[in-house]
Amino acid sequence: DTAVSQTPKYLVTQMGNDKSIKCEQNLGHDTMYWYKQDSKKFLKIMFSYNNKELIINETVPNRFSPKSPDKAHLNLHINSLELGDSAVYFCASKQMATGELFFGEGSRLTVL
Amino acid sequence: GDSVTQMEGPVTLSEEAFLTINCTYTATGYPSLFWYVQYPGEGLQLLLKATKADDKGSNKGFEATYRKETTSFHLEKGSVQVSDSAVYFCALAQNNAGNMLTFGGGTRLMVKP
Numbered sequence: 080d081t082a083v084s085q086t087p088k089y090l091v092t093q094m095g096n097d098k099s100i101k102c103e104q105n106l107g108h109d110t111m112y113w114y115k116q117d118s119k120k121f122l123k124i125m126f127s128y129n130n131k132e133l134i135i136n137e138t139v140p141n142r143f144s145p146k147s148p149d150k151a152h153l154n155l156h157i158n159s160l161e162l163g164d165s166a167v168y169f170c171a172s173k174q175m176a177t178g179e180l181f182f183g184e185g186s187r188l189t190v191l
Numbered sequence: 192g193d194s195v196t197q198m199e200g201p202v203t204l205s206e207e208a209f210l211t212i213n214c215t216y217t218a219t220g221y222p223s224l225f226w227y228v229q230y231p232g233e234g235l236q237l238l239l240k241a242t243k244a245d246d247k248g249s250n251k252g253f254e255a256t257y258r259k260e261t262t263s264f265h266l267e268k269g270s271v272q273v274s275d276s277a278v279y280f281c282a283l284a285q286n287n288a289g290n291m292l293t294f295g296g297g298t299r300l301m302v303k304p
Contacts, residue, residue, distance in 0.1 A: 083234075112291065112292075119296075120229070120278050120297040122280065122294040122297070124291050124292075124293075169234055171234075171235075173292075178225075178240070178242075178284045178286065178292075179225070179240065180235070180292055182234035182235045182236065184232075184233055184234045185233075185234050
């Protein structure tokens with residue numbers, strides 16, 4: 080069983096469209112994250128969601144909106160996609176006892 | 192704020208060579224330190240960690256020691272294999288509930304046979 084799963088794995092779309100990436104974890108963790116990884120492999124935190132409390136990174140444009148229907152899911156919705164949004168987006172959940180993050184396999188978004 | 196600095200890659204080594212990837216950090220208090228590895232086409236996975244000063248994390252032949260005096264957590268391996276080719280990320284986390292992991296910029300390792 081995959082601990083943290085993301086869908087879709089690949090997403091190609093046009094500028095201006097709206098798209099969503101879904102994330103689910105079956106580890107029972109309370110805290111989940113979205114990270115963005117650019118072409119140089121640099122990882123940037125976007126959002127943290129801990130037991131219904133959303134912590135927003137102020138550098139993230141408000142076109143990005145996370146949604147958490149329940150503790151096991153943290154989805155990412157992106158409005159009005161731009162070329163610069165092209166990246167790999169990783170979902171992760173945190174094991175509080177050890178601080179370890181468990182990552183999904185990533186969703187590669189390409190905006191044309 | 193907290194930050195992590197890693198040596199820039201790529202690091203290219205021959206099989207069985209000794210590996211060191213430097214990592215230094217800036218943080219308040221006593222964070223936990225981690226090394227994550229990302230193999231091609233995959234997500235990150237924890238390689239090793241240390242939660243307090245002088246702790247040594249180890250896994251799969253890799254080691255790193257938490258050095259408070261030099262604020263460092265360098266990754267080492269005595270004999271690398273081609274299968275170690277990946278991107279390695281150093282990271283820190285403050286020991287607060289819900290606190291985010293801060294990553295370094297990643298170092299790509301390429302091991303040639």
